[in-house]
Amino acid sequence: MIRLAEGVHRLESGGFVNSYLITGGSDLTLIDAGPARRAPALLAELKANGYSPTDIGRVVVTHVHADHVGGLSLLLTQRHIRVFAHPLEIPALTGLVPVPSLRGPLGFLVETFAEQFLPWKPVEAAFPTEPGHPVRGLPQWQVLHTPGHTAGSLSLYEPVRQILLCGDLLSNRGGRLHPVAGSLNRDPGAVERSLKAVSAMDVDILGCGHGPEVRGGAFRHIEKLVPA
């Protein structure tokens, strides 16, 4: 795993999808669970770093897409682990409603790929978290609602060290920071507004759902992506 800061690591076992590990409290927090078939590798990565599945206290889900929630089913065989998500994502996360579909030919392609290669199962229950309603056990981190990619996409922000974990609001695949392709966002207008809000924040280290982290004055890179 890659260290972003003391107690904040990016897990490498997810392949093209990032999960983050936050340590330092009495237990561990995972941000996103990665694809289902990478879940054994995720647990192996934790084990290689001295942690066991019983150390995980909670998983915060940035949004309900199969590449970020597939690993939950294996993790939740540990019955004590709690799942947190924005209230707008919980109906899809718990299987009450289908995951809203993507738009256009690219969206169709991605969904066809996901159905075949990224199976996932809804969870039985999830706890809501949103701005002003932090995740229990994670008091140093603020929850931001950064909708657009999905309606209830959230980001996590640690203001002391200015770390932002933004899910799929931005991608850094290939080391090139960019917004996720338009048709893969439910509401491109909302993505622009979320980006604008985030670009006004002090962000030193940025961790995206895909690709490596951006270190040292990440806000400068985010600013450039906001449409004039």
Ligand SMILES: [Zn+2]
């Ligand atoms: Zn996504």
Ligand SMILES: [Zn+2]
């Ligand atoms: Zn993603």
